[in-house]
Amino acid sequence: MSAVPVTTKKDWSSDQEVRWCPGCGDYSILTAMQLLMPELEVRREDTVFISGIGCAARFPYYMNSYGMHSIHGRSPAIATGLAMARPDLDVWVVGGDGDMLSIGGNHLIHALRRNINLTILLFNNQIYGLTKGQYSPTSEVGKVTKSTPMGSIDQPFNPISVALGAEATFVARTHDMDRGHMQEMFRRAHDHQGSAIVEVFQNCNVFNDGAFNAITKKDARDAMLINLTHGEPVRFGVDGERGVMIVDGTAKIVDVAEVGIDVLHVHDETAPDPSVAFSISRLADDRESPTPVGVFRSVQRREYGESVSSQIAAAQDTKGPGDLHGLLRSLPTWDVS
Amino acid sequence: MIAWWVPLSAARRVRFQKTVYLREGTHVTDIVDRTEGVREVERIIIRFAGDSGDGMQLTGDRFTSASALFGNDLATLPEFPAEIRAPAGTLAGVSAFQVHISDHDITTPGDAPNVLVAMNPAALKADLHTLESGGTVIVNSDAFEERNLAKAGYEHNPLEDNTLDGYTVITAPMTSLTKEACKDLGVKTRDAERSKNFFALGLVSWLYSRPEEPTMLWIQEKFKGRDLVIAANEAAYRAGNAFGETAELSASRMTVRPAQLPAGTYTNINGNTALSWGLIAASQQAGLPLFLGSYPITPASDILHELSKHKNFGVRTFQAEDEIAAIGSALGASYGGHIGITTTSGPGIALKGETLGLAVSLELPLVVIDIQRGGPSTGLPTKTEAADLMMAMYGRHGEAPMPIVAASSPSDCFDAAIEAVRIALEYRTPVMLLSDGYLANGTEPWKLPDIGSLPSIDIEFASELNGVDSEGREVYWPYVRNDNLARPWAIPGTEALMHRIGGIEKQDGTGNISYDPANHEFMVHLREERILKIADKLPPLEVMGDDDADILVVGWGSTWGAITSAVGRLRRGGTKVASVHLRHLYPFAPNLGELLQRYDHVVVPEMNLGQLTKLLRAEFLVDAKAISKVSGQPFTAAELVTKIQEVAQ
Ligand SMILES: Cc1ncc(C[n+]2csc(CCOP(=O)(O)OP(=O)(O)O)c2C)c(N)n1
Ligand code: SF4
Ligand SMILES: [Mg+2]
Numbered sequence: 007m008s009a010v011p012v013t014t015k016k017d018w019s020s021d022q023e024v025r026w027c028p029g030c031g032d033y034s035i036l037t038a039m040q041l042l043m044p045e046l047e048v049r050r051e052d053t054v055f056i057s058g059i060g061c062a063a064r065f066p067y068y069m070n071s072y073g074m075h076s077i078h079g080r081s082p083a084i085a086t087g088l089a090m091a092r093p094d095l096d097v098w099v100v101g102g103d104g105d106m107l108s109i110g111g112n113h114l115i116h117a118l119r120r121n122i123n124l125t126i127l128l129f130n131n132q133i134y135g136l137t138k139g140q141y142s143p144t145s146e147v148g149k150v151t152k153s154t155p156m157g158s159i160d161q162p163f164n165p166i167s168v169a170l171g172a173e174a175t176f177v178a179r180t181h182d183m184d185r186g187h188m189q190e191m192f193r194r195a196h197d198h199q200g201s202a203i204v205e206v207f208q209n210c211n212v213f214n215d216g217a218f219n220a221i222t223k224k225d226a227r228d229a230m231l232i233n234l235t236h237g238e239p240v241r242f243g244v245d246g247e248r249g250v251m252i253v254d255g256t257a258k259i260v261d262v263a264e265v266g267i268d269v270l271h272v273h274d275e276t277a278p279d280p281s282v283a284f285s286i287s288r289l290a291d292d293r294e295s296p297t298p299v300g301v302f303r304s305v306q307r308r309e310y311g312e313s314v315s316s317q318i319a320a321a322q323d324t325k326g327p328g329d330l331h332g333l334l335r336s337l338p339t340w341d342v343s
Numbered sequence: 344m345i346a347w348w349v350p351l352s353a354a355r356r357v358r359f360q361k362t363v364y365l366r367e368g369t370h371v372t373d374i375v376d377r378t379e380g381v382r383e384v385e386r387i388i389i390r391f392a393g394d395s396g397d398g399m400q401l402t403g404d405r406f407t408s409a410s411a412l413f414g415n416d417l418a419t420l421p422e423f424p425a426e427i428r429a430p431a432g433t434l435a436g437v438s439a440f441q442v443h444i445s446d447h448d449i450t451t452p453g454d455a456p457n458v459l460v461a462m463n464p465a466a467l468k469a470d471l472h473t474l475e476s477g478g479t480v481i482v483n484s485d486a487f488e489e490r491n492l493a494k495a496g497y498e499h500n501p502l503e504d505n506t507l508d509g510y511t512v513i514t515a516p517m518t519s520l521t522k523e524a525c526k527d528l529g530v531k532t533r534d535a536e537r538s539k540n541f542f543a544l545g546l547v548s549w550l551y552s553r554p555e556e557p558t559m560l561w562i563q564e565k566f567k568g569r570d571l572v573i574a575a576n577e578a579a580y581r582a583g584n585a586f587g588e589t590a591e592l593s594a595s596r597m598t599v600r601p602a603q604l605p606a607g608t609y610t611n612i613n614g615n616t617a618l619s620w621g622l623i624a625a626s627q628q629a630g631l632p633l634f635l636g637s638y639p640i641t642p643a644s645d646i647l648h649e650l651s652k653h654k655n656f657g658v659r660t661f662q663a664e665d666e667i668a669a670i671g672s673a674l675g676a677s678y679g680g681h682i683g684i685t686t687t688s689g690p691g692i693a694l695k696g697e698t699l700g701l702a703v704s705l706e707l708p709l710v711v712i713d714i715q716r717g718g719p720s721t722g723l724p725t726k727t728e729a730a731d732l733m734m735a736m737y738g739r740h741g742e743a744p745m746p747i748v749a750a751s752s753p754s755d756c757f758d759a760a761i762e763a764v765r766i767a768l769e770y771r772t773p774v775m776l777l778s779d780g781y782l783a784n785g786t787e788p789w790k791l792p793d794i795g796s797l798p799s800i801d802i803e804f805a806s807e808l809n810g811v812d813s814e815g816r817e818v819y820w821p822y823v824r825n826d827n828l829a830r831p832w833a834i835p836g837t838e839a840l841m842h843r844i845g846g847i848e849k850q851d852g853t854g855n856i857s858y859d860p861a862n863h864e865f866m867v868h869l870r871e872e873r874i875l876k877i878a879d880k881l882p883p884l885e886v887m888g889d890d891d892a893d894i895l896v897v898g899w900g901s902t903w904g905a906i907t908s909a910v911g912r913l914r915r916g917g918t919k920v921a922s923v924h925l926r927h928l929y930p931f932a933p934n935l936g937e938l939l940q941r942y943d944h945v946v947v948p949e950m951n952l953g954q955l956t957k958l959l960r961a962e963f964l965v966d967a968k969a970i971s972k973v974s975g976q977p978f979t980a981a982e983l984v985t986k987i988q989e990v991a992q
Contacts, residue, residue: 020843021812022855054835056675059846067843067856072835074678075845076671077701083668087675087683088835090659091634095679095835113671116664314659321654328656330627333620334791338557339610340412342790 013044020070026061031182031209035129036068038188043069045189046196053096056085058110060102060136062129062208079110082117082126089122093311096196099126103144104134107163111143114203118174121200122310127192128165128203131210132217132293139213146292151213165205166287166302170280176202177283177302181231182209183222187299194301200309207293220294232289234300239270240286242296250286250298257285259296275304381552382597386445388453389547392470393462393483394431395424395438398540402460403440405544405561409553411611411788414601415444418904419786420452420977423725432494437469444551446600450752450904452785454981460543462486462517464495471506479511479595481547483539485518511595515586517542524582530575538579545583552598555580607790614753614782615642617789618712619649621760623656626682628761629768629800632657634676635684636669638691641724642780643714646686666691670698670711677707680804680834682764686712689731690720696739699773701846703743703870706822706830708767708774710760715779717975726975727780729900730951735775736929736958742867744874746770747928749777751903754789756782761798762926768802770877771829777928779950781977782901805831805840810853821854828873878930884938888914888921894991895942896922897967899955902948902978909983918991928955931962939965944990946970948978 018040026032043053053071057063059078066073076084081099089097099117106114106128117124133151134140140153144165148157169177176198180191188206195202207218221230232242232250240250241262249262249270262270277283283302290297389406393399400421407419420441429436443453455475461467463486474480487502501507502514521542525535541562548555558580566572587596626633635658637647651660659676663669670685677683685695692713702709715731717723735747746766750759756778763776809831810820819840822830833840842854850857851866886895888910898906903924910922923938925931939945939959945967947956953969960967970986972978 022843049838050841051838052836067845069843070841072841073843073845074705075843075847077697077846080667080671080698083663083671084675084678086663086668087634087636087661087672087677088679089675090661090672091632091676091681092679092835112664113668116668318654318657318659322657325655328623328627328653330624330794333623333653333656334794335608335610337610337612337616338408338412339608339791340414341608342414342604343606 010047010049013050015040015044017050018043018070020068022067024068025064027212029211030061031131031211032062032065032129034182034185035127035188035206035208036065038185039069039192041185042189042192046193048096052094053098054088055098055100056081056088057100058105060105060134061210062100062102062131062135063105065100079105079108080113081105082110082113082124085124086117086120086122089124089311090314093123093315097124099124101128102135103128103130103132103142103165107143107165107168111168115168115172118169118172118201118203120310121175121307123199124201125192125195125198126201126203127195128205129208130165130205131208131214132162133210133214135210135213162291164287164291165203167284169203169205170284170287170303173280174203174303175200175307176304178203179205179207179299179302181207181218181222181299183224184227191301194304198304200307218293221297230296232296232298234273234275234286234298234302236273236275236301236304238273239267240273241270248296250289252282252285255281255285257282257289259289275301277303278305383600384597385447385599386443386449386453387458387551387597387599388441388443388456389458389460389551390439390441390456390470390473391460391543392437392439392466393460393540394465395427395429395436396431397438397462398537399438399462400440402540402544403442405558406547406553407442407611407786408561409548409555409557410442410444410599411609412557413554414604415599416447416449416602416604416788417442417444417611417786418449418452419443420781421784423784425723425725430494432463432465432491434465434469434495437466439466439470444599446602448602448604450907451977451980454979458547460547462540462543464491464497464501467501468495468497474510477509477511479513480507481513481515481543483517483543484514485516513590513592513595515542515546515583515590517546517583520582520586521579524578525575528571528574528578530571534571535575538575541576541579542583542586545580546587547583548580549584549587550592550596552596555584604788605790609788609790611786612754612789613784613786614750614756614778615645615714615784616649617754618750618756618760618778619646619653621757622650622682622684622710622764623653623658624757624794624797625761625764625800626656626658628797629682629764629802631768631802632659632681633684634658634673634681635660635686636663636672636676637661637686638663638666638669640688640691642716642783643686643688643691643712645783646712646714666694667698670695670709674698674702674705674707674709677709678705678835680832682708682710682768684710684712686714688714688716688724689718689722689734692731692734692738699745700739700741700743702773703739703745704846705844706771707832708771710763710767710774710776712763712776712778714783715777717973723975725780727901727977728950728973728975729777729779729902730954730973731777732899732928732951732954732958735777742871744871744929745773745775746874746877746930747775747777748926749900749928750782751898751900751924751926753782753785753787755903757789757792759926765798765800766877768800769829770827770873771832772874777900779901802832804837805833806837808839820852822849822851824851824873828869828876875930878927878933881927881930881932883934884923884925884932886921886923886938889919890921892919892921893943894918894920894987895939895945896920896987897925897939897945897947897955897959898922899925899928899949902950905978905980905983906948908980909987912980912984913987918988920987920991925955928958936963939963939967944968946987946990948972948983948986950977
C-alpha cells in the first residue's frame with residue numbers, strides 16, 4: 007500500500023451545503039472532525055460515516071468520505087454489518103440522543119457489548135431537535151416541552167452510565183465548546199480497537215439553548231468540569247481545590263484541603279471492572295453540578311470483527327475452502343442410472 | 344454426519360444385493376433384498392404419530408432415508424407441536440411425520456395416510472381422522488393405560504371398544520418388548536424404554552420391506568462412542584422386525600418398488616437446507632461473499648443454523664439482537680459489497696418494513712427471506728400458511744416496489760434462492776423470497792444439479808468517475824443508471840468514488856438530496872419502472888396440461904405439488920384442465936396476462952384467503968377465483984380435485 011496521501015480540512019469537506027440552524031453546536035463538532043481527519047492519517051475512501059435520523063444524523067452528508075444517512079435509530083446495526091463484512095474500513099457512527107438512546111437504544115447497547123470496531127459519536131443536546139423540540143431520553147425531569155407542557159416525568163438516561171453498563175470498552179465524554187478536547191477524544195476513540203463511544207454535549211440553540219452553559223462556558227469550566235486524566239488524582243476547581251474520592255464504591259466530591267491529596271481517587275481508565283468508572287459517571291445527574299469529562303474507560307477486549315474473521319479462517323483451515331460439489335453431497339446420496 | 348451412496352446398477356428393478364459405501368469407502372455392507380414374495384403396491388402413505396418425547400420425527404426421518412436409498416420417490420410432511428415440551432401424553436404434545444413413498448414420480452406427501460403408527464392414545468385421538476377408511480393402525484398397546492387414556496380424553500380404551508372397527512389394527516406392546524430385548528445388555532430400564540421408537544421403526548420396516556442397513560449404519564455413526572445406546576437401539580429395531588415375523592403379520596406385508604427417476608445422483612432434501620445451499624451457490628456464482636443477518640424464529644431458524652455451519656465458504660452469519668438489526672446488518676454488508684441476506688417469518692418481516700423502505704431508496708442488493716407460517720401474530724408458528732403475499736407486495740411505507748420470488752417445492756428452494764440473489768445483484772434492489780413452513784421442513788429426493796449448469800451472475804463494482812459537475816470537474820454520481828436502470832455499486836474502499844447515500848429523496852443521476860416536487864414524481868415512477876423492467880428478461884411461463892382446456896389453475900409457492908398431482912388426476916379422468924405456476928410474483932412473467940385471457944375459468948389455490956387472486960383480478964381484470972385453505976395444513980391433491988371439478992361443472 008502506498009503512503010496515505012496528505013489531506014487538508016478541505017479534502018474532507020463535501021460539496022453539500024450545511025443546513026443546521028445558525029449557531030448550532032453541530033457546526034463546531036463538524037469543524038473539529040474535518041480538521042482532525044488529516045491528522046489521523048487515514049484515507050477518505052476507507053472512511054465511512056453512518057448515521058440514523060435527526061439533526062445530528064445529517065453529519066455524513068458533510069464529510070467527503072463514504073457515508074450513509076440511514077433510518078432513525080438503526081445506524082449501529084447497519085454499521086455492525088458493514089464492519090463485520092469489511093474490517094478494512096474505518097466505520098464511524100453519528101447520532102443524537104433520541105436516535106441512539108430512544109429508538110436505537112437496543113442497537114447501541116448490543117453494538118457496545120459485542121465490541122465491534124465502530125467509533126460512535128453521540129451528540130447529546132437533551133432534546134429532539136429535528137422534530138422541533140420534544141423532550142428526549144436524556145432530558146431532565148420536569149422539562150417543559152411541547153409534548154410535556156406540565157414537565158417531563160421520565161427519569162433520564164445518563165449515556166455514560168448506559169455505555170458502562172453495557173460494558174463498552176471505550177467510553178468518553180466531551181463538549182462542543184472545546185475543539186481541542188473534542189479532537190483528543192475523537193482521536194482516542196478512533197484509535198481504540200473495538201466499540202468506542204464518545205458523548206458530546208451539544209447545544210441546540212433553537213430548542214434547548216444553553217442546556218450546558220453552567221458547565222461548558224469558558225469561565226465555568228474550571229469549576230464545573232472534572233477532567234479525567236489517566237494515572238492522575240481526580241481534581242478540579244480554579245486552583246484544583248476540589249477532588250473526587252471513592253467511598254464504599256461511591257464517588258464523592260471533596261475539598262482537597264480537608265481530606266488531603268493522598269486519598270483522592272487516582273483515575274485508571276484501564277481498570278477491568280467498570281464499577282468505579284460507573285460511580286464517577288453518577289457524580290452529576292443534572293447539568294448544574296460538576297460533571298466529569300474525558301476518558302472514563304479504555305480497556306482491551308477481543309474485537310468482534312476479528313473473531314468473525316478468525317472463525318472463518320479456522321473453518322477454512324479445518325474444512326478447506328468451500329466446495330459446492332461436496333456440499334451438495336454432504337447428506338446421504340444415491341445414484342440412479 | 345454419515346454420507347453414503349448406493350450404486351444402483353443398470354435396471355431399476357434390481358435385486359438389492361447392493362453395496363452401501365460410507366463416503367470414505369471404509370465400511371462396506373450389503374443391502375439385502377427382503378421383498379421376496381411380498382405384495383407390491385404403487386405407493387404407501389404412512390403417518391408416524393406420538394408424543395413429542397417419543398422420537399417420531401426421527402423414526403419418520405429414518406424410514407424416509409431408507410426408502411430414499413432404496414430408490415423410491417417420496418415426499419414428507421413433518422408436523423411439530425408449537426410447544427417444545429407440551430405435557431406428555433396430551434393432544435397438544437402430539438408430533439407427527441407423514442411420508443409418501445412411491446414407485447413413480449410424486450409431488451405431495453399424500454392425501455389420507457394408509458397407515459397410522461400411534462405411539463400413545465393422544466396420537467390415535469389426534470390423527471385417526473386423517474387415516475383412509477379401512478386403513479391400518481399400528482399402536483403401542485403398552486401406552487394405552489388409564490392415565491394416558493384420560494389425558495387423551497378417551498373414556499374407554501379405543502383398542503377395546505368399536506373405535507377402530509373397520510380398520511386393520513396391529514397392536515404391539517412396544518415398550519415392554521423393547522425392555523425385554525434390552526434386558527441383557529446392561530441398559531437401564533428407563534434408557535431402554537427410550538428405544539421404543541426403534542422398535543416401531545423395525546416393525547414398520549419389516550411390514551413395508553425397507554432395507555435395514557442404512558438404519559444400522561446410521562445408529563452406529565450417530566451414537567458413536569455410546570455403545571449401550573447403539574446396542575439398545577439395534578436390539579429394539581431387531582425386536583420390531585422379529586415381532587412382525589412371529590406375530591403372523593405376513594398378510595399385511597407389502598413393498599413399493601423403486602421409482603423410475605431420471606438418471607443422476609440424488610439426495611433427500613428439505614426446503615430450508617436447499618435454500619441455504621442455494622444462497623451459497625449464488626455467492627459462488629457471483630464471486631461475492633454471503634452475509635446473513637438473522638434473528639431466530641420458527642420455521643426460518645434452520646437457515647441460520649445451516650449457513651452458520653459453512654463459514655469455510657466465507658459465509659458470515661450474525662445472530663442480531665432483533666429482526667431490525669438483522670436486516671440492518673445485512674444492508675450494511677451489502678453496502679460493503681457482500682450479498683446481504685436476512686431470514687425470518689411473517690412477524691419478523693413486519694419489523695423489517697422500515698429498513699426495506701430504506702433499501703428501496705438506497706437501491707442496494709438485499710435478499711429478504713420469509714418462511715411463512717400461520718398468522719397473524721404468533722398464530723400457528725409450526726404450521727404452514729402463505730398469507731404474507733400482500734405484505735411482501737405492499738407492506739411498506741410509500742411506493743416501495745420490490746421483486747418477489749417464490750419457491751414451489753423443497754428442492755426448488757435451491758433454484759429460487761439463486762434467482763432471488765441474481766435479481767438483487769443485477770438490479771440492485773431488495774428482493775423478497777417467499778417459502779413456507781411446509782417447504783421448509785418437508786423433504787423430497789433431489790437430483791443434484793451439475794454445478795457447471797448453474798446460472799452465472801455477473802457483477803462489477805463501480806471503479807470510475809461517471810459524471811461532470813457544473814464546474815466541469817469529473818465526479819462520481821451514485822444514481823446514474825445502466826440498461827437495467829440499475830445504479831452503479833461503488834463500495835467503500837474504492838478510491839475517488841466517495842459519495843453519500845441516504846433515505847431522503849434524491850435527484851436521479853447526482854444522488855443529491857432533492858425535495859423538488861417534479862423530481863419526486865419522477866423518482867417514484869422510476870423506482871416502479873425499474874422493477875417492472877425485470878420482467879423483460881424473464882422466461883415466458885409454460886402451461887402444463889391440455890391445450891384445449893377450459894380451466895387454468897394458477898399456482899404459486901408450495902401449492903405446486905398438490906396442483907400438479909390434482910391436475911394429473913383430473914386429466915387422467917378426462918377433465919380438460921391446464922396449470923401454470925408462478926415463480927415471480929412481482930413483476931409477473933411477461934406472458935401471464937395473455938395466458939389468463941385464454942381460459943374460461945381461472946382458479947387459484949392459495950393457503951390464504953385469495954391474495955394472488957386479488958392481484959390477478961386487479962392487474963388483468965380476469966374473473967379469477969380463489970380456492971383457499973387456511974388450516975395450517977398444505978392442500979392435498981384430493982381436495983383440489985374436488986374443488987377444481989366444482990368449477991368445471
Ligand atoms: C421511525 C421514525 N420515527 C420517528 C421519526 C421522527 N424523528 C426524526 S429525528 C427524531 C428525533 C431526533 O432527536 P435526536 O436523535 O436527539 O437528534 P437531534 O435532532 O436532536 O440531533 C424523530 C423522533 C423518524 N424519522 N423515524
Ligand atoms: S434544531 Fe437544534 S440541533 Fe437541530 S440544527 Fe437546529 S440548533 Fe441544531
Ligand atoms: Mg437530540
